[in-house]
Amino acid sequence: MAGLDLLSDQGYRVDGRRAGELRKIQARMGVFAQADGSAYIEQGNTKALAVVYGPHEIRGSRARALPDRALVNCQYSSATFSTGERKRRPHGDRKSCEMGLQLRQTFEAAILTQLHPRSQIDIYVQVLQADGGTYAACVNAATLAVLDAGIPMRDFVCACSAGFVDGTALADLSHVEEAAGGPQLALALLPASGQIALLEMDARLHEDHLERVLEAAARAARDVHTLLDHVVRQHVCEASLLLGD
């Protein structure tokens, strides 16, 4: 398709990044006072907000309570103004349900649910602006929010998307690169052990290239981890200063 060259001859992408380069990430924890934990993250132009309530008693039917661990409940919602064209249904449509399920699955594996039996942890994620890599931004925001709420986790959960163009693996796709229709991989990783919490890929990719793309995504996720770690430490420093320690 003529037009946009996703990867130029000199190795620059549409927005001037290199193949394995991430977009600028800025994050803040503790943005809401009312919630137990909250966080806001900006990955390039993708902006996501996550709010965590819990652990608290199970709302609704008691029968759903698990006797040995906590229930993790995730809801994903993308604002109507988040995409180029106004979205009709912010939540409740199939894609949002699927995202919610995936987030839940990711965090059920990462949170130490055995420490809070018969209780529930709610994670609500809201996407304010979607410019590619929405799943990754949601996961990163949710990790920070869960940490802000003080809920114990095995490790950070860092996510990043990756693609494949012209024999090169690209990390952290923007909307333009996603819309081009090439293969896209979304990966959520626990950096310390290298375990993959969630792996999802669309569109055709030859098996031989799979390893390279996985590698690129894993490396990018580790870079995200460094950044998130820095954010958490800074937040703790500020908080302890305020407390006068």
Added chain:
Amino acid sequence: MKETPLSNCERRFLLRAIEEKKRLDGRQTYDYRNIKISFGTDYGCCIVELGKTRQSDLLVKLNRLLERCLRNSKCIDTESLCVVAGEKVWQIRVDLHLLNHDGNIIDAASIAAIVALCHFRRPDVSVQGDEVTLYTPEERDPVPLSIHHMPICVSFAFFQQGTYLLVDPNEREERVMDGLLVIAMNKHREICTIQSSGGIMLLKDQVLRCSKIAGVKVAEITELIQKALENDQKVRKEGGKFGFAESIANQRITAFKMEKAPVDTSDVGEKAEEIIAEAEPPSEVSVSNPVLWTPGTAQIGEGIENSWGDLEDSEKEDEDEGGSDEAIILDNVKMDTGVDISNIGSQDAPIVLSDSEEEEMIILEPDKSPKKIRTQTIGVKQEKAASKKPMKKRKKKRAVN
């Protein structure tokens, strides 16, 4: 309808079996169940049987996965479906009906969908300037869809936090699995979709290994599909009978029919011998001989101490020889038993003193004391079995003198 929960025993059994690389139906780790593909009379209908898969409600997930697999991978050439640019276009819809769920509906559904798409023929249409003519199947042969490639999903089930993996889990295995990894590939070894679900932690090399296995499986399945399609086409051309009714004809009663699982029993004898040889010998069981007090009243062994307290007519419960084998002195036997019941020595088979018609009747001389037998072979068991018979006939307390 809520499904019955899986019991802990069953769960443990399945997990243990998987650890020992055994599956319930005798398959190997990477084996698929038999796939049977049959076509309907109309173009575009097909039934896929993978084991026996039944109805269930994981449909949202399945739906999204198939959508992504078939739509995003562009397996159908959508441009060829255009009739008049900007005005008329063909719309293709795939309806999947799950008839039976015996595990791994994702694979079965993906195979069914892609085979149905390959099998389907749409009416031919011709455009002359502004005029669009649609030909019925009688006027012109219907035209197949142009399909670039056939993406097929392969499911991997993980157990014990990713230590063991199985291909094509059946329903039982699905219930104990930790998580599922679905890889959709086509025969050119291009991955169309990967999705991990269920909250398992994977490692990168596990994913790569699974993709290699998936490549092999997909090649086999694609071959099978091609053969089935060719067969069907041949049958239609030759004017033979085709359709669902034909393919199901030879099974008369289909409910509760299970295929024989190929289980290897060649070394069962040896294995059994080994187990018996290594096992500890059964503990010594002292067997008393049956004592027949009166016709119809027999006693085997002695009961344990009566714990009901002082009762006037305490009845000694005659117990099986399996019960207390130690020295039992019955203190609270209220009967004046002239018989000294003690445990000494060994004795042979029960003494039959009369040859009455009823073989179960055994008459013993009252003064003989039942002795315990210390042999410990299988013979004991047989004796036990034999001596059980008089027990059945026993009445309550026998009058002893």
